[in-house]
Amino acid sequence: ETLSALADRGIGVKVISGDNRYVAAHLAEAVGLRPDRIMTGQDLSKLTKNGLLANVRNTDLFVEIDPNQKERIVEALRRSGHVVGYLGDGINDA
DSSP states (O other), X not given: OHHHHHHHTTOOOOEEOSSOHHHHHHHHHHHTOOTTSEEEHHHHHTOOHHHHHHXXXXXXXXXXXXXXXXXXXXXXXXXXXXXXXXXXXXGGGO
16 A cells, blocks of 8 residues: 555655565565566676666566665666665665
């Protein structure tokens, strides 16, 4: 319900997690995110800055991500013109 209300206001939600791809996809689907729009940390590590920029808009789940990759994702979203709000619950997010 909340994700739908945010979408109605033009706000997209993306998940950036260090967690396992299967766990993250299951949870995402349970709350209404598309589990098929996924990128792993391994996939991301093969992308150039421009490659990530081209793919970041169409990805909802970034999984098995390390802290440096989180920074790359947020930077790519900002470079593509998005305003990014970030909520983290781990020590690396502080």
